[in-house]
Amino acid sequence: MQIKQTLPQLSNPHMKHLRLTYAFLAIMLISACSGSTTESEETEPAATDPDPSTPTVTQPEFDPFAFASSALTETVVTTSCTLSDGSASTCYEITIAGTPATHEIGAFCPRDIYASADEVGIWFDGNGEVYDVDGEFIQNLAVIYNDSNWQLFDPVTGIVNITDSQIKCEGAARPDVSEELQNHCVECSIDYYNGGVTATYIIPVQPQLASSPSNLGRNDVGVSLSGVAIAPPAPVDAILGAYTIAAFDDCAGHVNPVAGYHYHGSAGCSEIVSENDGHGARMGFALDGFGIYAMLDSQGAESADLDTCRGHSDEVRGYHYHAASVAENMFIGCFSGLTVMLFD
Ligand SMILES: [Zn+2]
Numbered sequence: 001m002q003i004k005q006t007l008p009q010l011s012n013p014h015m016k017h018l019r020l021t022y023a024f025l026a027i028m029l030i031s032a033c034s035g036s037t038t039e040s041e042e043t044e045p046a047a048t049d050p051d052p053s054t055p056t057v058t059q060p061e062f063d064p065f066a067f068a069s070s071a072l073t074e075t076v077v078t079t080s081c082t083l084s085d086g087s088a089s090t091c092y093e094i095t096i097a098g099t100p101a102t103h104e105i106g107a108f109c110p111r112d113i114y115a116s117a118d119e120v121g122i123w124f125d126g127n128g129e130v131y132d133v134d135g136e137f138i139q140n141l142a143v144i145y146n147d148s149n150w151q152l153f154d155p156v157t158g159i160v161n162i163t164d165s166q167i168k169c170e171g172a173a174r175p176d177v178s179e180e181l182q183n184h185c186v187e188c189s190i191d192y193y194n195g196g197v198t199a200t201y202i203i204p205v206q207p208q209l210a211s212s213p214s215n216l217g218r219n220d221v222g223v224s225l226s227g228v229a230i231a232p233p234a235p236v237d238a239i240l241g242a243y244t245i246a247a248f249d250d251c252a253g254h255v256n257p258v259a260g261y262h263y264h265g266s267a268g269c270s271e272i273v274s275e276n277d278g279h280g281a282r283m284g285f286a287l288d289g290f291g292i293y294a295m296l297d298s299q300g301a302e303s304a305d306l307d308t309c310r311g312h313s314d315e316v317r318g319y320h321y322h323a324a325s326v327a328e329n330m331f332i333g334c335f336s337g338l339t340v341m342l343f344d
């Protein structure tokens with residue numbers, strides 16, 4: 001059944017009113033149910049509000065206009081969808097370009113052991129360190145990882161082993177990296193994949209908190225405002241186990257054959273919607289529809305009240321997440337909201 005609409009129809013205030021009416025009816029039904037128990041009237045508000053000290057905030061809808069121009073390749077449409085609690089809902093179809101609208105891709109690997117930090121990208125392995133993939137780093141790998149098998153460069157010429165063809169890049173991106181591609185700095189050109197891999201994400205129009213958080217799994221975590229996939233943590237154990245470094249650029253993104261260019265960290269390259277109250281800028285959306293913002297506010301401070309998913313609520317943004325530091329190889333800890341299970 002095709003019930004797709006274009007955006008102007010969706011922002012029809014009558015539609016919004018209908019949704020609010022349904023939400024109100026649902027609350028009335030829940031109240032009616034709890035009213036049938038023996039609880040007194042005074043305790044009832046506590047049953048629908050787990051933390052009475054938190055003011056009730058209106059959750060903003062997912063904002064399909066927040067993306068950078070050219071971040072999306074197709075007009076945003078809505079579709080009917082089923083959320084992870086089984087409820088029927090309305091979702092947006094967001095098709096990203098898969099190439100960043102706000103910055104260039106690269107650089108990644110150093111050409112030789114004399115390369116300086118400004119010529120190369122970065123590497124992080126989830127142990128709290130971010131390295132420049134410069135010549136010094138390449139020479140120190142055996143020390144950093146306490147394993148003398150690391151040898152990413154020719155000891156005579158100082159030239160670094162780089163996966164400099166599509167065949168080599170795809171061979172090194174597999175789980176079982178062949179012997180001749182071990183000890184390589186892995187980089188794949190986006191030119192092998194038509195300049196970017198487009199992908200469509202189905203995201204609830206009205207984000208809703210779930211009764212309990214859910215694991216991120218191995219799929220994408222969300223989409224950036226620059227039009228790039230927000231990927232799950234990079235499989236650093238497998239990468240290092242093959243004596244490879246899957247170098248990121250300074251925006252904490254890199255290219256693989258399946259996803260094309262994707263981010264593994266929030267490095268400031270997609271934080272394009274600034275907030276006028278000093279709150280960190282928005283960089284993207286998680287797949288449950290809640291916004292992901294910069295880790296730090298304009299004073300350089302991190303919120304102290306983040307939950308295990310790295311989210312919290314305020315009166316302006318409702319519930320939202322703050323990205324982890326790049327060094328942590330993650331964006332958020334889990335999904336606090338309902339994600340999409342099925343869609344038309
Ligand atoms: Zn990756």
Ligand SMILES: [Zn+2]
Pocket residue numbers: 279293303312314320321322
């Ligand atoms: Zn916040």
